[in-house]
Amino acid sequence: GQNIDQPTEMTATEGAIVQINCTYQTSGFNGLFWYQQHAGEAPTFLSYNVLDGLEEKGRFSSFLSRSKGYSYLLLKELQMKDSASYLCAAHNTDKLIFGTGTRLQVFP
Amino acid sequence: DGGITQSPKYLFRKEGQNVTLSCEQNLNHDAMYWYRQDPGQGLRLIYYSQIVNDFQKGDIAEGYSVSREKKESFPLTVTSAQKNPTAFYLCASSLGSGANVLTFGAGSRLTVL
Numbered sequence: 001g002q003n004i005d006q007p008t009e010m011t012a013t014e015g016a017i018v019q020i021n022c023t024y025q026t027s028g029f030n031g032l033f034w035y036q037q038h039a040g041e042a043p044t045f046l047s048y049n050v051l052d053g054l055e056e057k058g059r060f061s062s063f064l065s066r067s068k069g070y071s072y073l074l075l076k077e078l079q080m081k082d083s084a085s086y087l088c089a090a091h092n093t094d095k096l097i098f099g100t101g102t103r104l105q106v107f108p
Numbered sequence: 109d110g111g112i113t114q115s116p117k118y119l120f121r122k123e124g125q126n127v128t129l130s131c132e133q134n135l136n137h138d139a140m141y142w143y144r145q146d147p148g149q150g151l152r153l154i155y156y157s158q159i160v161n162d163f164q165k166g167d168i169a170e171g172y173s174v175s176r177e178k179k180e181s182f183p184l185t186v187t188s189a190q191k192n193p194t195a196f197y198l199c200a201s202s203l204g205s206g207a208n209v210l211t212f213g214a215g216s217r218l219t220v221l
Contacts, residue, residue: 098143
C-alpha cells in the first residue's frame with residue numbers, strides 16, 4: 001500500500017529551529033517533495049529530494065533517506081510568516097501522494 | 109504573467125445539482141491535476157491528465173468527471189453522484205508527463221447547501 005505519515009501540528013518560537021519529519025511507504029518511489037501552504041491558499045513548492053542527503057536552500061533544508069523511507073524539512077531562524085502547513089508528498093511514477101500536512105504555528 | 113487560474117473562487121450549490129469548476133493554465137504545461145482538500149486530510153487526487161484528450165482516474169474519482177479538449181484547460185464537474193462534495197478543490201499543472209514540480213491554482217471552495 002501507499003502511506004505518508006507526518007505530525008499533525010507543531011509549535012515553535014520565533015528565531016528557533018524546527019524539524020518536520022515525514023515517513024513514507026510507496027511503490028515506484030522517485031523522490032520526495034515538500035510544499036508550504038498558508039491557510040486558504042494554494043501550496044507552493046519548497047524542495048524536491050531525489051538522492052539521499054541534505055539539500056539546503058536558504059533558511060530551509062530538506063533531507064532524504066531512501067533506505068529508511070524518511071525525510072525531514074528543517075526550518076531555521078523561524079519567522080512569524082513561516083506559520084503555515086507543510087505538506088510532504090512522495091513522487092510515485094506519474095503522480096504525487098500527499099501526507100495530511102503538518103500545521104506549524106510560530107509564536108513570538 | 110504565467111500561472112493557473114481557477115474559477116469560481118467560491119461556489120454554493122444545492123444538493124442534486126452538477127457544478128463545473130474551471131481550470132486554465134498558460135504555462136504550456138503538459139500535465140494537469142485535480143486535488144480535493146478536506147480539513148485534517150491531505151490532498152487527494154481526483155483525476156489527472158498527461159496529454160490532451162486523455163485522462164486517468166485518481167484515488168477518489170467517483171462522482172467526478174473531467175475533460176481535456178485543450179492543453180490549457182482541464183475543467184472538473186462535480187456531479188450529483190458525489191456524496192460529500194463540500195471541499196476545497198485545487199487544480200495543478202506540471203511540465204512534462206511525469207509528476208514534476210506542481211504549480212497550483214488558488215483553489216475553488218465548493219459548499220453544498
